[in-house]
Amino acid sequence: MARSLWLSVFYTVILYIPLIAAQQFEYRYHICTSNSTYTKNSSFPLNLNATLSSLYENASRSDAFGSVSVGQNSDRVYALFLCRGDNSPELCQGCINTTREDIMIRCPNYKEAIIWYDRCMLRYSNRSIFSVKEEWPRAWLWNVNDIGDVTDRNQFNANLGGLMNQLITRAASSSNLFAIGDTNGTAFNRIYGMVQCTPDISPSQCRICLSGCVNFIPTCCNGKQGGNVLTPSCSMRFETYPFYTAPPSPPPPASSPSPPTPPAISLNPSGERKASSRTIVYISVPTSAFVVLLFSLCYCYVHQKARKEYNAIQEGNGGDEITSVQSLQFQLGTIEAATNNFAEENKIGKGGFGDVYRGTLPNGQHIAVKRLSKNSGQGAAEFKNEVVLVARLQHRNLVRLLGYCLQGEEKILIYEFVPNKSLDYFLFDPAKQGLLNWSSRYKIIGGIARGLLYLHEDSRLRIIHRDLKASNVLLDGEMNPKIADFGMAKIFGGDQSQGNTSKIAGTFGYMPPEYAMHGQFSVKSDVYSFGVLILEIISGKKNSSFYQSDNGLDLVSYLLIVAGMETMEKWGSTGTNGRKLRTFLLQK
Secondary structure, three states: OHHHHHHHHHHHHHHHHHHHHHOOOOEEEEEOOOOOEOOOOOOHHHHHHHHHHHHHHHHOOOOOEEEEEEOOHHHOEEEEEEEOOOOOHHHHHHHHHHHHHHHHHHOOOEOOEEEEEOOEEEEEEOOOOOOOOOOOOOEEEEOOOEOOOHHHHHHHHHHHHHHHHHHHHHHHOOOOOEEEEEEEEEOOEEEEEEEEEOOOOOHHHHHHHHHHHHHOHHHHOOOEOOEEEEOOOEEEEEEOOOOOOOOOOOOOOOOOOOOOOOOOEEEOOOOOEEEOHHHHHHHHHHHHHHHHHHHHHHHHHHHHHHHHHHHHHHHOOHHHHHHHOHHHEOOHHHHHHHOOOOOHHHEEEEOOOEEEEEEEOOOOOEEEEEEEOOOOOOOHHHHHHHHHHHHHOOOOOEOOEEEEEEEOOEEEEEEEOOOOOEHHHHHOOOOOHHHOOHHHHHHHHHHHHHHHHHHHHHOOOEEEOOOOOHHHEEEOOOOOEEEOOOOOOEEEOOOOOEEEOOOOOOOOOOOOHHHHHHOEEEHHHHHHHHHHHHHHHHHOOOHHHHHHOOOOOOHHHHHHHHHHHHHHHHHOOOOHHHHHHHHHHHHO
16 A cells, blocks of 8 residues: 555656646747737637637647648738747647737737747748748847856857857758757856757758857857847757756667566565565655655756846846846947948937937848937936836837947947938928828827837836927838837836936926926826827927917917817807907917
């Protein structure tokens, strides 16, 4: 009876504890990549749900990759998934089940999106994405721990490069385009690496895609103990701890059979031989169970520690924020070459703290370079604020930060290039106002509202912009708005939603009275600025254009007076009292 009980405990520990530990799927990143959305009463969401359900069913019986297409014409949905090459079918299906639910929450109503977890990737679109190598959009994460001194870092980088090149070669020649391996890092650690491509691209395309990820390491993860580069067609990851499941060692070569081992025996006091199998069970089974349990607890501890390190990037890490984004740093020479040494013909605008230039990186990517003026009001603190803040934000209605340069007196921010300049360029120019019809203006208002909602409610930290105006809203190639210029933004944590300041920053006319006069700001401050911006978008009149009049009114005051006068006309204002009130309002 005791033997059966211990065996039951033993097999329970062996079978279930590793399985429970392995079921913890770790979120990495997501991007809602398309500018178009679907309506709930269209066929697209129905096709999307059917597609994601099919992917889930395929995940348990596939070779870790599958693709499905459902629907017709513009409502057709293309979707695919990729599980890590060391997954079991059960883990693959569990990860796909998690991602298909999560992507609907993180990217509601989007026609194209991608989400990465540590063990799988899921992607869908309203265009065909099958058998196409795509390296953008790209996401990256890094371990917050540094390698050490320069000598260790150089040795680590050299060994890392050698390992990654070997893994790329092995992956490109394998059937599933997946490879894992490890090598010496420094005298004190090892490097564990993994590369993988979606099997629907060719081996040569896989090699190109992975090489792009590896070449990105100096930009994203230089000097770090770990890094993860994610693209739609391939991914790369390295750590100083084993984060994947290594394949079992091959069995030893067959040899000539050896004589059977006699059963273990012991002598009782009377000198009789007696088998000790019961003693072996009583001793070995609890010991084995304890060892397995201890190993599982250690695994969970290491796993949770690594997860916290990555979450520190996503959630913020107090006063050490600037070190978290140093891997985004560009060299000044690279920026000077991209902008032709900040040539005047490349200047595309002037922000609150300096000029903005158009540039082109060596890989052909267009960028917008914000070069802060040396005597601007934005010092190191504001610069650090904008880098840390914008680097964490990912939303289609927010301008995306690609990197920064902090060298000598130069403070430079590198953003995605948004081709159609800022909203005020079209809104207040009589020659260009006609390009913004009512449909475009409605779409712009809705996009700005979605961006503000993300800042106030949906991002990990509540963010108050404090300087929302037409010149800080950029327009992409399809005239979709992107909120920019976060130099004056305030970050709140937890349930905090308001604050006070003695340093009033922003643009008069867009500030609510409680902020302009008393320094009190909250999410309502941005809503007030948004309201002023809506009036500008609808009327085509700049808020400050009324300052030149004799009354010195702003747009809000002017519209309030107009509305009051119309009400008077409705009620009857032809009498003496009505005329006096009209004169009084105009004087005020």
